[in-house]
Amino acid sequence: MIAFKKFIKKLIHNAQKCCWPVAVQSRFLTRLYYCFFDRSFGYEQQALLKAKLAYFRNGGVQEKSSSLLRRNIHRLEKGLIMEPRRDLFALDYIQETVETFVKASKSEGFSTSELNWAFSVLTAYFNAIKLSNSIVKKAQKIFLSVESLERDNCKPYCSESRVNHDVSYDSLLALSKARRSTRWFLDKSVEAEKLEKVVSVASQAPSACNRQPFEFVVVEGESFRKKVAKLPGGTVGFSDNIPCLIAVVGDQSYYPMDRDRHVIYIDSGLASMQFMLAAETLGLSTCAINWPELEKLDEQVSKLLKLPQYKRIVMFIALGYAKPKGGIPFSDKKTAEQLIYYVKEND
Numbered sequence: 001m002i003a004f005k006k007f008i009k010k011l012i013h014n015a016q017k018c019c020w021p022v023a024v025q026s027r028f029l030t031r032l033y034y035c036f037f038d039r040s041f042g043y044e045q046q047a048l049l050k051a052k053l054a055y056f057r058n059g060g061v062q063e064k065s066s067s068l069l070r071r072n073i074h075r076l077e078k079g080l081i082m083e084p085r086r087d088l089f090a091l092d093y094i095q096e097t098v099e100t101f102v103k104a105s106k107s108e109g110f111s112t113s114e115l116n117w118a119f120s121v122l123t124a125y126f127n128a129i130k131l132s133n134s135i136v137k138k139a140q141k142i143f144l145s146v147e148s149l150e151r152d153n154c155k156p157y158c159s160e161s162r163v164n165h166d167v168s169y170d171s172l173l174a175l176s177k178a179r180r181s182t183r184w185f186l187d188k189s190v191e192a193e194k195l196e197k198v199v200s201v202a203s204q205a206p207s208a209c210n211r212q213p214f215e216f217v218v219v220e221g222e223s224f225r226k227k228v229a230k231l232p233g234g235t236v237g238f239s240d241n242i243p244c245l246i247a248v249v250g251d252q253s254y255y256p257m258d259r260d261r262h263v264i265y266i267d268s269g270l271a272s273m274q275f276m277l278a279a280e281t282l283g284l285s286t287c288a289i290n291w292p293e294l295e296k297l298d299e300q301v302s303k304l305l306k307l308p309q310y311k312r313i314v315m316f317i318a319l320g321y322a323k324p325k326g327g328i329p330f331s332d333k334k335t336a337e338q339l340i341y342y343v344k345e346n347d
């Protein structure tokens, strides 16, 4: 039966291959190809539509956070630090911003730090802008209807006031070299406090408009963890040996525009990198695990992890204490010379 399935798969793949030279001739033919000969993107496209629907249904406010509020507050901060700063800006989205702020402030369990940030920046905006403008006046009236928040110190500041650090180039290089994908772990669980520390570093990563559309879902319970760890094909041979399994999940409803459909992967990837380096500083080791875009697997994992279709698995991360005698592949790295490429106009 397995051999027969493999044979059919190969047959389909070969038939698809024959279509490629024709399908690439125009975008229309490419679309036809993906419509009739290859359904690989079907599930993902449906997820994108579900994400749009979720975004517009909830007005850009997710459970404890709001992608719309985060985006607009970020845009206001950029307006406030602009050199030179304009007398009037954000007229096209200030009302939407204050309305979302009001909605968020009434939403139970909404992140207080996000509200404080929004409150601080909106206060700074209304202090900086010409209040005589009718759009600004109207927005300010809505803003003032919300009770003043305790903290008002989350607004733009000067570069020289940034947090100091004592990480040298050499120590960062050493940390980068020390981090190696680890597949053999001690039978020892990862402390929740350490995981929180690791995620706190991951949270400092850049993300588009500071939306931070990711979550780190910890798969709990030994047998459940083993079951989930088997889903991504890349864990063959070591799936039973992962003491802590994290699903990095990107919420596609944070980016309702098709043009931004890849951003959850970029944001989550950057945060995951910081996650993995932070783990290393606490004596923990990691292995990123690929999540293939396969409809059946997606359906299975969504069911198991109780995720709506628009929350996408970006990758898994295996986390734990490395077994000292466990093997590590050498994994040669490309040199900077290989990776840097300069380009000039008219080259």
Ligand SMILES: Cc1cc2nc3c(=O)[nH]c(=O)nc-3n(C[C@H](O)[C@H](O)[C@H](O)COP(=O)(O)O)c2cc1C
Pocket: 179, 180, 181, 182, 183, 232, 233, 234, 235, 287, 288, 289, 290, 291, 315, 331
């Ligand atoms: C997105 C991504 C997916 C990966 N998927 C797997 C995987 O499924 N199984 C695995 O054993 N390693 C996986 N790895 C680990 C890579 O094999 C590893 O990063 C690479 O060989 C370089 O080795 P290093 O991480 O030790 O530098 C993945 C890494 C990344 C970044």
